[in-house]
Amino acid sequence: MLFGERWDWPLGGWRSTFEEFDRIRREMDLLAHRLMGAPLLRGTAGVFPLMNITEDTDNFYVRAELPGIKAKDLEISVTGNALTLSGERKIPEAAQNVKYHRREREAGQFSRAVTLPAPIEGDKVEASFANGVLTIVLPKAEVAKPKQITVKTS
Amino acid sequence: MTDMESKALQAKEKMQAAVPAEQTKPGPVFTPAVDIYETETDIMVLADMPGVTADGLLIDLRENVLTFSGEVTPPEKSGETDVLREYQTGRYYRQFSLSEVIDQGRIEAELKDGVLQLKLPKVEEAKPRRIQVKAA
Numbered sequence: 001m002l003f004g005e006r007w008d009w010p011l012g013g014w015r016s017t018f019e020e021f022d023r024i025r026r027e028m029d030l031l032a033h034r035l036m037g038a039p040l041l042r043g044t045a046g047v048f049p050l051m052n053i054t055e056d057t058d059n060f061y062v063r064a065e066l067p068g069i070k071a072k073d074l075e076i077s078v079t080g081n082a083l084t085l086s087g088e089r090k091i092p093e094a095a096q097n098v099k100y101h102r103r104e105r106e107a108g109q110f111s112r113a114v115t116l117p118a119p120i121e122g123d124k125v126e127a128s129f130a131n132g133v134l135t136i137v138l139p140k141a142e143v144a145k146p147k148q149i150t151v152k153t154s
Numbered sequence: 155m156t157d158m159e160s161k162a163l164q165a166k167e168k169m170q171a172a173v174p175a176e177q178t179k180p181g182p183v184f185t186p187a188v189d190i191y192e193t194e195t196d197i198m199v200l201a202d203m204p205g206v207t208a209d210g211l212l213i214d215l216r217e218n219v220l221t222f223s224g225e226v227t228p229p230e231k232s233g234e235t236d237v238l239r240e241y242q243t244g245r246y247y248r249q250f251s252l253s254e255v256i257d258q259g260r261i262e263a264e265l266k267d268g269v270l271q272l273k274l275p276k277v278e279e280a281k282p283r284r285i286q287v288k289a290a
Contacts, residue, residue, distance in 0.1 A: 048165040050241040054234035063229060065204040065241065067268035089163060094191055094198070104187040105202055108163040117237065132204030132268015133229060 048110045049085070057145060060116050060138040067132035068105070074129070076136065078122045083136065086111035118144035168241060182244035186224075186270075190250070196275040197254060203246045204268035205229070211270065213263055215256060222270065223247040 049064040062083060066074070074087040091107040119141040127136045168184040186201040203211075203224045210225030224246040255277045262273040 048163040050165055050167075051238065052230075052236070052240060053238040054230050055237050056231075056233040056235070060237070061230070061234060065268070067202040067204040069267065091189075095193065098191045098193050098198075101190040101192060103189050103191075105189050105200065106163055106187075110163040114238075131207055132202070135229065 047112045049112065051085075051112070051114065053114065053116070055140075058140060060118075060120060060140065062114070062136040062138065064134045065132060066129075066134050069132075071129050074134070076125075076127050078120070078125050078138070080122075081117075081119055082113055082115045083125075083138065084111070084113040085134075085136075120144070179245075182242050183247050184242075184244055185248055186246045188248060192254075196273050197252065197256070199250075199270075199272040199274065201246075201248065201270040201272075202268065203265075203270050205243060206246065206265065206268065206270075208265050211263075211265060213261075213272065215252075215258060215261065215274075218252045218255070219249060220252055220272075220274070221247075221249045222272070224270070 049066055051062055051064045054061045054063075064085065066087075066089070068091065069087060069089050073090065074085070077084045086109070088109045089107050091105060116138065120138045121141050124139045125136065127134065129135075170182055170184060186203045188202075189198075189200045191198050199220070201222065205226040206224030210227075212221075212223050214221040226243050226245060228243050252274070256274045257277045260275045264271045
C-alpha cells in the first residue's frame with residue numbers, strides 16, 4: 001500500500017486518505033465564516049475601508065471599495081505624505097411596514113489615514129469615484145522618482 | 155435601528171462564495187452583502203457589488219430561484235506594483251430561492267454606485283369571484 005493512498009472500493013480509483021480531511025476542513029471553514037463573520041487577513045490595519053495601494057514610476061494609486069456612498073459624503077485630504085479618507089455611508093430607510101428577511105449591509109462613519117512610503121505632490125492629487133470604487137492618484141514628488149545613473153568608464 | 159448611522163463601520167473581509175458549478179474563468183468569487191425586505195406588493199433585494207458595471211451583471215430568475223452575478227475587471231493597470239493589498243477583486247455571485255411567486259415581466263433592476271437594487275413585484279393574488287348559478 002502506498003503511503004497516504006488507498007484503493008477506494010467500491011468507487012474505484014486511487015484516493016488520498018487526506019482528501020476526506022481536506023473536504024471536512026473546507027466545510028468547517030465555511031461554517032465558521034458564516035457563523036462568526038470572516039476574520040481579517042493578517043497584514044490589514046483592520047479599519048474600514050480596506051485599501052489597495054499600488055505604484056508605478058510616476059504615481060501612487062490608492063483604491064477602496066465604497067459601495068453606496070455618495071461623493072458628497074466623502075472627505076479626502078492630503079497632509080505631507082499622509083492621505084486621510086473619511087465619510088459616512090448612509091442606507092436609505094425603507095418605508096414603514098416592511099419585513100426584513102436579511103440585513104447584511106452596514107451603515108456608519110469611517111475614517112482612515114495612511115502614510116505613503118515616498119513624498120508626493122499634494123497639489124496634483126486626483127480622486128475619481130465610479131461604480132462604488134474610489135481611485136485616488138497621487139503623483140510622486142520629483143525626489144521620489146527613480147533616476148537612472150550612468151556609469152562613466154574611463 | 156435609527157442610530158445605526160452614528161456607529162463606526164467595521165472592516166470585514168469579503169466572503170468567498172461556494173459556487174455550485176466549476177467556473178470557466180479562474181479567480182476568486184465573493185458573496186455580496188445583501189439586504190432583502192418585503193413590502194405588500196414587492197420584494198426588494200439590495201446588493202453591494204462595487205466595481206460591477208451594467209454590462210457585467212447577470213440576473214436570472216427561474217423556478218423561484220434568483221441568481222445574480224457580477225463580473226469585476228481588476229482596476230490595476232499592468233505597470234503597477236503592489237505596496238499594500240488588503241482586499242482582492244473578483245466576481246460576485248449569490249443565489250436565493252424565493253418563497254413568493256414573482257411577476258417576471260415587471261422586474262426592475264438598477265445598478266448605481268456599486269449597489270444593485272432589484273424590485274421583484276409579487277404576483278397579485280387572484281381575487282375571489284362569485285359565480286352565479288343559472289337556474290334552469
